[in-house]
Each structure stands twice: as structure tokens, then as C-alpha cells.
Amino acid sequence: MRHRLLGELSREKVLVSPSVLASDFSCLGEEVKRVESGGCDMLHLDIMDGHFVPNLTFGPGVVSSLRKGTGLLFDTHLMLTNPLSYVKAFAEAGSDLITFHVESEDDPREVVDAIRGQGCSVGISVKPGTSAKVLEQYIELVDMVLVMTVEPGFGGQSFMAEMIPKVAEIAAMFREKNPRGLIEVDGGIDARTAPEIIRAGAGVLVAGTAVFRAKEGAAEAIRVLHSYSELLPAR
Ligand code: DX5
Ligand code: ZN
DSSP states (O other), rough: OHHHHOGGGGGSEEEEBBBBSOOGGHHHHHHHHHHHTTOSEEEEEEEESSSSSSSSSOOOOHHHHHHHTTEEOOOOOOOOGGGTHHHHHHHHHHHHEEETTTSSSSSSHEEOOOOOHHOOOEEEEOOSOOOOOOOOOGGTTEEEEEEEOOTOOOSSSSOOOOGGHHHHHHHHHHHHOOOOEEEEEEEEEEEHHHHHHHHTTEEEEEHHHHHHOOOOOHHHHHHHHGGGGSSOOOO
């Protein structure tokens, strides 16, 4: 399978990745169409194993079904104790960008190689309690760092502003060692919390509740997040 790569997307704007966790699962395909026609840049798929995080979502079968209905870049966030065992299945199901947690039990270098081996873009994620320092040794190997701005496991939680300096620290690492690298933030991101974290260097915004449950509609919520593109620091 040929995968879409993160490098193909525009660097000029903030990229919006709606998390389907906040969508209506009884009509998932329609929900994806709704955010795609609303102008999102990719689709965030939260994969939880009930072990790494205390919740369960869905597996490669659902990803593969969704793949048939959209050309969006699939941004797959693996919240799994053993990501290595599942990289191939998610890549074959149609994931384009695969992000795993540095706190998982597998050797991060092996997971990076497995994701690359599938022809996908690579993301590495840190939970709120994990220091940016642990990423130093991996920063040149990855396309993206996903900074969790809530404890992973559930949608609809409050944004942790304490993560803003961490984003700035990772942005400095990328500038020095891997200028093409992107930072994604995930958890409690909305029109109110996005500006400051974009200024710190976040170029990819995951938004579940703020997009899928927006009273003003998904397209308007996405438009507002895109309008903050001018806040992106010069790269
Ligand atoms: C949480 C997930 C998030 C979640 C975000 O573990 O990784 O992607 O869906 O949801 P909101 O945007 O509602 O905080
Ligand atoms: Zn996520």
C-alpha cells in the first residue's frame, strides 16, 4: 500500500486532525465525511488497549473500513503497551502516520524502524509526566512528536497549560537537529487553548470535542483553528 506522508502536507498553515473519539460511532463513515468536507487536514484515530490506558477503542478492522471512504491522511495514535506487535496491522489497514508512546514497553528504535519499514511517517508521543529530555535521542529519527496535553485515555478533558514550555523545548530540539519535524498536541485543544501552544511551536492540532461536537458546526471550528496559522513561529 502506498501511504500519504506527513511531508506532503503544507507547512504554511496549522494542520487540524479531528479525533474520531468524539464522533458518533453509530455513523462513523458519515462523521469522517463531515470533517473532511469541513476542511480538516488529517484524521486522528485513537487506538487504546485497556492496558497502556484505562480505556478501549477500536482496531485495524475499523481503520480499514474507514480507509475505503476517504483519502485523508490517517494519523494513528497508538496507546498500546506493545506497539511493535501492531504496526504492520495498522499500516496495512491504511494508517499513514503512526505514533507510539515512548513510555510503551518496546524499544523505541525498533518501533521507529518497523513504522518506516511499512513506508509510513513516524510519530513519537510523550504523556504529561514524561520529560522532553527523553526525546533527545530520537528527535532525528522521527517526523513528529505528539505532546499529550491531557492524560491519555479519554476525550473531553481539560487542556494542561503546563505543557506549553514542553512544546517550546521540543521545538528548540527540532530546530537544532531536525528542522522538518512537526509537533502535534492532543487533549483539550480548542479555539481558546490553541493560540498559545501554536506560538510555542505546535503545528498540528488534534481536536475531538472541539470539532465533532462544535455547536457552530465542524467546518466553522476547523476554520477558526486554521485562522491561527499566522501565529506559527517562523521555521
Ligand atoms: C486522549 C486522546 C485524544 C482525545 C482528544 O487519550 O489521545 O486524541 O480524543 O479529545 P479532546 O479533543 O476532546 O480532548
Ligand atoms: Zn490521540
